[in-house]
Amino acid sequence: DVILRGDFDNSYEITVDYGIMDEVVSDLCDEKFGCTPVVICDENTRELFGHELVEKLAVKGVDPLLLTVPAGENSKSLDVFGSLLEAMLEAGITRQDVVVALGGGVVGDLSGYVAGSYMRGINFVQVPTTLLSQVDSAVGGKVAVNISGGKNYCGMFYQPRRVYSDISALDTLPEREILSGLGEVVKHGFIYDRDFVEFLRDNAEKVLKLDKEVMSRVVSRCCEIKADVVSRDEKEGGMRRILNYGHTVGHAIETFAGYKKSHGECVAYGMRIVARACSKAGILSGDDLELHDEVMDRLGLATGDIDIDPSLIMELMKRDKKVKQGAVVIVALDKLGHAVVREDFPLELIEAELKDLS
Ligand code: NAD
Ligand code: ZN
Numbered sequence: 001d002v003i004l005r006g007d008f009d010n011s012y013e014i015t016v017d018y019g020i021m022d023e024v025v026s027d028l029c030d031e032k033f034g035c036t037p038v039v040i041c042d043e044n045t046r047e048l049f050g051h052e053l054v055e056k057l058a059v060k061g062v063d064p065l066l067l068t069v070p071a072g073e074n075s076k077s078l079d080v081f082g083s084l085l086e087a088m089l090e091a092g093i094t095r096q097d098v099v100v101a102l103g104g105g106v107v108g109d110l111s112g113y114v115a116g117s118y119m120r121g122i123n124f125v126q127v128p129t130t131l132l133s134q135v136d137s138a139v140g141g142k143v144a145v146n147i148s149g150g151k152n153y154c155g156m157f158y159q160p161r162r163v164y165s166d167i168s169a170l171d172t173l174p175e176r177e178i179l180s181g182l183g184e185v186v187k188h189g190f191i192y193d194r195d196f197v198e199f200l201r202d203n204a205e206k207v208l209k210l211d212k213e214v215m216s217r218v219v220s221r222c223c224e225i226k227a228d229v230v231s232r233d234e235k236e237g238g239m240r241r242i243l244n245y246g247h248t249v250g251h252a253i254e255t256f257a258g259y260k261k262s263h264g265e266c267v268a269y270g271m272r273i274v275a276r277a278c279s280k281a282g283i284l285s286g287d288d289l290e291l292h293d294e295v296m297d298r299l300g301l302a303t304g305d306i307d308i309d310p311s312l313i314m315e316l317m318k319r320d321k322k323v324k325q326g327a328v329v330i331v332a333l334d335k336l337g338h339a340v341v342r343e344d345f346p347l348e349l350i351e352a353e354l355k356d357l358s
Contacts, residue, residue: 012160014139016220018167018212024127029060033161034098034123037064038088040111042071045103045129048172065091076110076145084114098123104130105137112143116158126163130173131181132264134165135222140230167215176262182299183264185218187271188225191245194337196221197295204298242339245331246271249350252316256308268302277349278332288336310354
Protein backbone atom coordinates (compact mmCIF):
# COMPACT_ATOMS: atom_id res chain seq x y z
CA ASP A 1 0.00 0.00 0.00
CA VAL A 2 1.06 3.52 -0.73
CA ILE A 3 0.11 5.97 1.97
CA LEU A 4 -0.28 9.49 0.71
CA ARG A 5 0.72 11.84 3.48
CA GLY A 6 1.17 15.51 3.23
CA ASP A 7 -0.21 18.83 4.08
CA PHE A 8 -3.80 17.60 3.72
CA ASP A 9 -6.63 17.43 6.24
CA ASN A 10 -6.11 13.69 6.27
CA SER A 11 -3.69 11.31 4.61
CA TYR A 12 -5.15 8.40 2.71
CA GLU A 13 -4.25 5.01 1.45
CA ILE A 14 -3.85 3.89 -2.13
CA THR A 15 -4.25 0.14 -2.43
CA VAL A 16 -2.75 -1.48 -5.53
CA ASP A 17 -3.43 -5.17 -6.09
CA TYR A 18 -5.23 -7.52 -8.43
CA GLY A 19 -8.77 -8.66 -7.71
CA ILE A 20 -9.58 -6.14 -4.99
CA MET A 21 -13.18 -5.37 -5.90
CA ASP A 22 -14.29 -7.57 -2.98
CA GLU A 23 -12.37 -5.33 -0.63
CA VAL A 24 -14.18 -2.33 -2.09
CA VAL A 25 -17.50 -4.07 -1.50
CA SER A 26 -16.71 -5.02 2.07
CA ASP A 27 -15.44 -1.53 2.95
CA LEU A 28 -18.56 0.05 1.46
CA CYS A 29 -20.79 -2.40 3.37
CA ASP A 30 -18.85 -1.60 6.51
CA GLU A 31 -19.79 2.04 5.98
CA LYS A 32 -16.11 2.83 6.41
CA PHE A 33 -16.47 5.89 4.22
CA GLY A 34 -20.16 6.70 4.38
CA CYS A 35 -23.64 5.20 4.36
CA THR A 36 -25.21 5.04 0.89
CA PRO A 37 -22.63 4.68 -1.91
CA VAL A 38 -23.26 6.79 -4.99
CA VAL A 39 -21.47 4.79 -7.67
CA ILE A 40 -20.62 6.89 -10.73
CA CYS A 41 -19.61 5.04 -13.93
CA ASP A 42 -19.53 5.63 -17.64
CA GLU A 43 -21.37 3.33 -20.06
CA ASN A 44 -18.37 1.03 -20.41
CA THR A 45 -17.40 0.71 -16.77
CA ARG A 46 -21.03 0.17 -15.81
CA GLU A 47 -21.14 -2.94 -18.01
CA LEU A 48 -17.67 -4.14 -17.03
CA PHE A 49 -17.77 -3.50 -13.27
CA GLY A 50 -20.76 -1.39 -12.22
CA HIS A 51 -23.53 -3.98 -12.35
CA GLU A 52 -21.35 -6.49 -10.57
CA LEU A 53 -20.48 -4.04 -7.80
CA VAL A 54 -24.14 -3.15 -7.31
CA GLU A 55 -25.15 -6.82 -7.19
CA LYS A 56 -22.48 -7.66 -4.64
CA LEU A 57 -23.57 -4.75 -2.48
CA ALA A 58 -27.24 -5.74 -2.82
CA VAL A 59 -26.46 -9.27 -1.59
CA LYS A 60 -25.12 -7.67 1.58
CA GLY A 61 -28.17 -5.48 1.98
CA VAL A 62 -26.64 -2.23 0.72
CA ASP A 63 -28.64 -0.33 -1.88
CA PRO A 64 -26.35 2.03 -3.78
CA LEU A 65 -27.35 4.76 -6.21
CA LEU A 66 -25.83 3.90 -9.62
CA LEU A 67 -25.35 6.89 -11.91
CA THR A 68 -24.02 6.53 -15.47
CA VAL A 69 -22.57 9.17 -17.78
CA PRO A 70 -21.69 8.77 -21.47
CA ALA A 71 -18.13 7.52 -22.05
CA GLY A 72 -15.65 10.15 -23.19
CA GLU A 73 -14.21 13.53 -22.39
CA ASN A 74 -17.48 15.35 -23.19
CA SER A 75 -18.91 14.11 -19.91
CA LYS A 76 -16.50 16.38 -18.05
CA SER A 77 -18.96 19.25 -18.51
CA LEU A 78 -20.91 21.58 -16.26
CA ASP A 79 -24.14 20.10 -17.68
CA VAL A 80 -23.29 16.55 -16.69
CA PHE A 81 -21.90 17.82 -13.36
CA GLY A 82 -25.22 19.58 -12.68
CA SER A 83 -27.35 16.62 -13.62
CA LEU A 84 -25.40 14.34 -11.28
CA LEU A 85 -25.93 16.77 -8.38
CA GLU A 86 -29.66 16.95 -9.18
CA ALA A 87 -29.96 13.16 -9.34
CA MET A 88 -28.23 12.82 -5.97
CA LEU A 89 -30.50 15.36 -4.35
CA GLU A 90 -33.56 13.69 -5.79
CA ALA A 91 -32.40 10.35 -4.38
CA GLY A 92 -31.99 11.90 -0.94
CA ILE A 93 -28.20 11.58 -0.74
CA THR A 94 -26.87 13.28 2.40
CA ARG A 95 -23.51 14.48 3.69
CA GLN A 96 -23.11 11.12 5.42
CA ASP A 97 -23.00 9.27 2.09
CA VAL A 98 -20.07 8.52 -0.21
CA VAL A 99 -19.34 9.08 -3.89
CA VAL A 100 -17.50 6.19 -5.54
CA ALA A 101 -15.79 6.95 -8.86
CA LEU A 102 -15.71 3.72 -10.88
CA GLY A 103 -13.93 4.38 -14.17
CA GLY A 104 -11.08 6.20 -15.85
CA GLY A 105 -9.86 9.76 -15.45
CA VAL A 106 -13.03 11.23 -16.90
CA VAL A 107 -15.24 9.58 -14.30
CA GLY A 108 -12.68 10.29 -11.56
CA ASP A 109 -12.27 14.00 -12.31
CA LEU A 110 -16.02 14.51 -12.73
CA SER A 111 -17.04 12.47 -9.68
CA GLY A 112 -14.45 14.14 -7.51
CA TYR A 113 -15.79 17.55 -8.41
CA VAL A 114 -19.31 16.31 -7.68
CA ALA A 115 -18.18 14.91 -4.31
CA GLY A 116 -16.36 18.12 -3.45
CA SER A 117 -19.33 20.31 -4.32
CA TYR A 118 -22.39 18.37 -3.19
CA MET A 119 -23.53 19.96 0.08
CA ARG A 120 -20.06 21.56 0.30
CA GLY A 121 -18.32 18.25 0.14
CA ILE A 122 -19.07 14.61 0.92
CA ASN A 123 -16.89 11.52 1.18
CA PHE A 124 -15.12 10.40 -1.94
CA VAL A 125 -13.52 7.09 -2.92
CA GLN A 126 -11.76 6.38 -6.20
CA VAL A 127 -11.76 3.03 -8.00
CA PRO A 128 -9.68 3.88 -11.09
CA THR A 129 -10.03 1.37 -13.94
CA THR A 130 -7.66 2.71 -16.63
CA LEU A 131 -3.88 2.66 -16.42
CA LEU A 132 -3.78 6.44 -16.80
CA SER A 133 -6.15 6.96 -13.90
CA GLN A 134 -4.34 4.45 -11.68
CA VAL A 135 -0.92 6.01 -12.18
CA ASP A 136 -1.93 9.60 -12.53
CA SER A 137 -5.38 11.14 -12.24
CA ALA A 138 -6.60 9.25 -9.16
CA VAL A 139 -3.59 10.43 -7.17
CA GLY A 140 -3.11 14.02 -6.14
CA GLY A 141 -6.60 15.41 -5.59
CA LYS A 142 -7.11 17.50 -8.71
CA VAL A 143 -10.73 17.25 -9.82
CA ALA A 144 -12.41 19.26 -12.55
CA VAL A 145 -14.71 19.64 -15.51
CA ASN A 146 -14.02 21.45 -18.78
CA ILE A 147 -15.51 24.76 -19.90
CA SER A 148 -15.55 25.95 -23.48
CA GLY A 149 -12.52 28.19 -22.87
CA GLY A 150 -10.31 25.41 -21.59
CA LYS A 151 -9.80 21.93 -20.29
CA ASN A 152 -10.03 21.48 -16.49
CA TYR A 153 -10.71 25.19 -15.97
CA CYS A 154 -13.49 24.57 -13.45
CA GLY A 155 -12.51 22.45 -10.49
CA MET A 156 -10.84 22.20 -7.12
CA PHE A 157 -8.39 20.24 -5.03
CA TYR A 158 -10.36 17.52 -3.29
CA GLN A 159 -8.68 14.46 -1.84
CA PRO A 160 -10.39 11.06 -1.77
CA ARG A 161 -10.61 9.05 1.44
CA ARG A 162 -9.16 6.01 -0.29
CA VAL A 163 -8.03 4.82 -3.71
CA TYR A 164 -8.39 1.18 -4.84
CA SER A 165 -6.44 0.32 -7.97
CA ASP A 166 -7.31 -3.10 -9.30
CA ILE A 167 -4.70 -4.30 -11.81
CA SER A 168 -7.15 -6.93 -13.10
CA ALA A 169 -9.35 -4.14 -14.43
CA LEU A 170 -6.68 -3.37 -17.03
CA ASP A 171 -7.27 -6.67 -18.85
CA THR A 172 -10.18 -5.25 -20.83
CA LEU A 173 -8.53 -1.94 -21.65
CA PRO A 174 -7.98 -1.21 -25.37
CA GLU A 175 -4.32 -1.01 -26.45
CA ARG A 176 -4.60 2.69 -27.20
CA GLU A 177 -5.57 3.36 -23.58
CA ILE A 178 -2.74 1.17 -22.27
CA LEU A 179 -0.23 3.12 -24.33
CA SER A 180 -1.72 6.39 -23.15
CA GLY A 181 -1.20 5.29 -19.54
CA LEU A 182 2.33 4.08 -20.27
CA GLY A 183 3.26 7.57 -21.43
CA GLU A 184 2.57 8.81 -17.90
CA VAL A 185 4.28 5.75 -16.39
CA VAL A 186 7.65 6.43 -18.04
CA LYS A 187 7.26 10.12 -17.26
CA HIS A 188 7.33 9.31 -13.52
CA GLY A 189 10.61 7.48 -14.01
CA PHE A 190 12.18 10.17 -16.19
CA ILE A 191 11.52 12.96 -13.70
CA TYR A 192 12.18 11.12 -10.47
CA ASP A 193 13.67 7.64 -10.56
CA ARG A 194 16.34 6.33 -12.90
CA ASP A 195 16.16 2.83 -11.37
CA PHE A 196 12.49 2.70 -12.29
CA VAL A 197 13.34 3.63 -15.89
CA GLU A 198 15.78 0.72 -16.00
CA PHE A 199 13.15 -1.57 -14.49
CA LEU A 200 10.74 -0.55 -17.25
CA ARG A 201 13.34 -1.13 -19.93
CA ASP A 202 14.19 -4.58 -18.57
CA ASN A 203 10.55 -5.59 -18.12
CA ALA A 204 9.02 -3.93 -21.16
CA GLU A 205 7.63 -7.18 -22.56
CA LYS A 206 5.93 -8.09 -19.31
CA VAL A 207 4.57 -4.59 -19.03
CA LEU A 208 3.05 -4.85 -22.50
CA LYS A 209 1.54 -8.22 -21.60
CA LEU A 210 0.12 -6.64 -18.43
CA ASP A 211 1.87 -9.19 -16.23
CA LYS A 212 0.14 -8.84 -12.87
CA GLU A 213 3.24 -8.81 -10.64
CA VAL A 214 5.10 -6.37 -12.82
CA MET A 215 2.12 -4.09 -13.28
CA SER A 216 1.44 -4.03 -9.54
CA ARG A 217 4.97 -2.78 -9.05
CA VAL A 218 4.66 -0.30 -11.87
CA VAL A 219 1.40 1.20 -10.64
CA SER A 220 2.58 1.30 -7.01
CA ARG A 221 5.85 2.98 -7.89
CA CYS A 222 4.07 5.63 -9.98
CA CYS A 223 1.67 6.31 -7.10
CA GLU A 224 4.59 6.61 -4.69
CA ILE A 225 6.39 9.04 -6.95
CA LYS A 226 3.33 11.15 -7.64
CA ALA A 227 2.34 11.07 -3.95
CA ASP A 228 5.83 12.15 -2.96
CA VAL A 229 5.83 15.07 -5.36
CA VAL A 230 2.28 16.14 -4.55
CA SER A 231 2.67 15.90 -0.80
CA ARG A 232 5.49 18.42 -1.00
CA ASP A 233 3.43 20.79 -3.10
CA GLU A 234 -0.28 20.04 -3.07
CA LYS A 235 -1.45 23.23 -4.75
CA GLU A 236 1.21 23.36 -7.48
CA GLY A 237 3.31 26.33 -6.44
CA GLY A 238 6.61 24.79 -7.41
CA MET A 239 7.74 21.20 -7.38
CA ARG A 240 4.46 19.70 -8.56
CA ARG A 241 5.14 21.33 -11.90
CA ILE A 242 7.75 18.67 -12.71
CA LEU A 243 4.82 16.31 -13.30
CA ASN A 244 4.20 18.36 -16.43
CA TYR A 245 7.30 16.94 -18.13
CA GLY A 246 6.44 16.51 -21.81
CA HIS A 247 3.13 18.27 -21.29
CA THR A 248 3.79 21.78 -22.60
CA VAL A 249 4.65 20.37 -26.01
CA GLY A 250 2.25 17.42 -25.56
CA HIS A 251 -0.78 19.64 -24.91
CA ALA A 252 -0.01 21.68 -28.01
CA ILE A 253 0.16 18.49 -30.09
CA GLU A 254 -3.09 17.30 -28.48
CA THR A 255 -4.83 20.55 -29.40
CA PHE A 256 -3.33 20.51 -32.88
CA ALA A 257 -4.62 16.97 -33.41
CA GLY A 258 -8.09 18.04 -32.29
CA TYR A 259 -7.94 15.58 -29.36
CA LYS A 260 -7.95 12.65 -31.81
CA LYS A 261 -4.67 11.32 -30.41
CA SER A 262 -4.60 10.01 -26.85
CA HIS A 263 -3.23 12.26 -24.12
CA GLY A 264 -0.40 9.90 -23.22
CA GLU A 265 0.67 9.52 -26.83
CA CYS A 266 0.94 13.29 -27.22
CA VAL A 267 2.86 13.55 -23.96
CA ALA A 268 5.17 10.78 -25.18
CA TYR A 269 6.02 12.84 -28.27
CA GLY A 270 6.45 15.85 -26.03
CA MET A 271 8.95 13.97 -23.87
CA ARG A 272 10.95 12.75 -26.87
CA ILE A 273 11.17 16.27 -28.22
CA VAL A 274 12.12 17.91 -24.93
CA ALA A 275 14.72 15.24 -24.09
CA ARG A 276 16.42 15.75 -27.46
CA ALA A 277 16.33 19.50 -26.99
CA CYS A 278 17.83 19.08 -23.50
CA SER A 279 20.61 17.02 -24.98
CA LYS A 280 21.27 19.62 -27.70
CA ALA A 281 21.29 22.33 -25.04
CA GLY A 282 23.98 20.37 -23.22
CA ILE A 283 21.82 19.80 -20.13
CA LEU A 284 21.23 16.06 -20.60
CA SER A 285 24.03 13.60 -21.38
CA GLY A 286 24.04 11.49 -24.51
CA ASP A 287 23.91 8.26 -22.46
CA ASP A 288 20.85 9.46 -20.63
CA LEU A 289 19.13 10.41 -23.87
CA GLU A 290 19.89 6.96 -25.21
CA LEU A 291 18.24 5.25 -22.26
CA HIS A 292 15.33 7.70 -22.46
CA ASP A 293 14.70 6.74 -26.08
CA GLU A 294 15.41 3.06 -25.59
CA VAL A 295 12.72 2.58 -22.95
CA MET A 296 10.20 4.44 -25.08
CA ASP A 297 11.10 2.33 -28.12
CA ARG A 298 10.66 -0.90 -26.17
CA LEU A 299 7.28 0.21 -24.89
CA GLY A 300 6.22 1.35 -28.34
CA LEU A 301 5.74 4.97 -27.29
CA ALA A 302 5.94 7.81 -29.81
CA THR A 303 7.78 5.73 -32.37
CA GLY A 304 7.86 7.18 -35.85
CA ASP A 305 7.20 10.61 -37.25
CA ILE A 306 3.96 12.49 -36.75
CA ASP A 307 1.87 14.74 -38.89
CA ILE A 308 2.31 18.14 -37.25
CA ASP A 309 2.90 21.73 -38.25
CA PRO A 310 5.89 22.83 -36.11
CA SER A 311 5.20 26.56 -36.26
CA LEU A 312 1.57 26.05 -35.32
CA ILE A 313 2.62 23.87 -32.38
CA MET A 314 4.92 26.70 -31.23
CA GLU A 315 2.02 29.16 -31.58
CA LEU A 316 -0.21 26.93 -29.48
CA MET A 317 2.43 26.68 -26.76
CA LYS A 318 2.72 30.46 -26.61
CA ARG A 319 -1.05 30.92 -26.59
CA ASP A 320 -1.24 28.60 -23.60
CA LYS A 321 1.33 30.80 -21.88
CA LYS A 322 -0.78 33.91 -22.45
CA VAL A 323 -3.71 32.24 -20.69
CA LYS A 324 -1.48 31.44 -17.74
CA GLN A 325 0.14 34.90 -17.80
CA GLY A 326 3.77 33.99 -17.83
CA ALA A 327 6.65 32.54 -19.74
CA VAL A 328 6.46 29.25 -21.60
CA VAL A 329 7.44 26.82 -18.88
CA ILE A 330 9.41 23.80 -19.99
CA VAL A 331 10.16 20.97 -17.62
CA ALA A 332 13.64 19.84 -18.59
CA LEU A 333 15.78 16.89 -17.51
CA ASP A 334 19.28 17.59 -16.26
CA LYS A 335 19.75 13.88 -15.80
CA LEU A 336 17.57 10.86 -16.23
CA GLY A 337 15.55 10.70 -13.01
CA HIS A 338 15.78 14.40 -12.26
CA ALA A 339 13.71 17.27 -13.63
CA VAL A 340 14.09 21.03 -13.47
CA VAL A 341 11.48 23.68 -14.24
CA ARG A 342 12.76 26.22 -16.75
CA GLU A 343 11.12 29.46 -17.81
CA ASP A 344 14.04 30.38 -20.05
CA PHE A 345 14.41 27.20 -22.06
CA PRO A 346 15.73 27.85 -25.59
CA LEU A 347 12.49 27.34 -27.48
CA GLU A 348 14.23 27.33 -30.86
CA LEU A 349 15.73 23.97 -29.91
CA ILE A 350 12.24 22.60 -29.39
CA GLU A 351 11.09 23.98 -32.71
CA ALA A 352 14.05 22.30 -34.43
CA GLU A 353 13.13 18.93 -32.90
CA LEU A 354 9.49 19.40 -33.93
CA LYS A 355 10.65 19.96 -37.50
CA ASP A 356 12.79 16.88 -37.28
CA LEU A 357 9.87 14.68 -36.23
CA SER A 358 7.29 16.01 -38.66
P1 NAD B 1 -11.36 7.82 -19.81
O1 NAD B 1 -11.85 7.94 -18.43
O2 NAD B 1 -12.16 8.46 -20.87
O3 NAD B 1 -11.21 6.26 -20.16
C1 NAD B 1 -10.82 5.88 -21.46
C2 NAD B 1 -11.81 4.87 -22.06
O4 NAD B 1 -11.64 3.61 -21.44
C3 NAD B 1 -13.27 5.23 -21.85
O5 NAD B 1 -13.99 4.92 -23.00
C4 NAD B 1 -13.70 4.31 -20.71
O6 NAD B 1 -15.08 4.02 -20.74
C5 NAD B 1 -12.89 3.10 -20.99
N1 NAD B 1 -12.58 2.24 -19.84
C6 NAD B 1 -12.35 2.60 -18.56
N2 NAD B 1 -11.94 1.55 -17.84
C7 NAD B 1 -11.93 0.49 -18.68
C8 NAD B 1 -11.58 -0.88 -18.53
N3 NAD B 1 -11.08 -1.34 -17.37
N4 NAD B 1 -11.68 -1.68 -19.60
C9 NAD B 1 -12.11 -1.20 -20.82
N5 NAD B 1 -12.44 0.08 -21.01
C10 NAD B 1 -12.34 0.92 -19.95
O7 NAD B 1 -9.87 8.37 -19.98
P2 NAD B 1 -8.57 8.29 -19.05
O8 NAD B 1 -7.46 8.23 -20.00
O9 NAD B 1 -8.67 7.28 -17.99
O10 NAD B 1 -8.57 9.71 -18.34
C11 NAD B 1 -8.46 10.91 -19.08
C12 NAD B 1 -8.91 12.05 -18.22
O11 NAD B 1 -8.09 12.14 -17.08
C13 NAD B 1 -8.83 13.40 -18.92
O12 NAD B 1 -10.04 14.07 -18.77
C14 NAD B 1 -7.72 14.13 -18.18
O13 NAD B 1 -7.93 15.51 -18.12
C15 NAD B 1 -7.81 13.51 -16.83
N6 NAD B 1 -6.57 13.60 -16.05
C16 NAD B 1 -6.65 14.11 -14.80
C17 NAD B 1 -5.53 14.20 -14.01
C18 NAD B 1 -5.64 14.70 -12.61
O14 NAD B 1 -4.63 14.96 -11.96
N7 NAD B 1 -6.83 14.84 -12.10
C19 NAD B 1 -4.29 13.77 -14.50
C20 NAD B 1 -4.23 13.24 -15.78
C21 NAD B 1 -5.38 13.16 -16.55
ZN1 ZN C 1 -0.79 13.93 -18.38
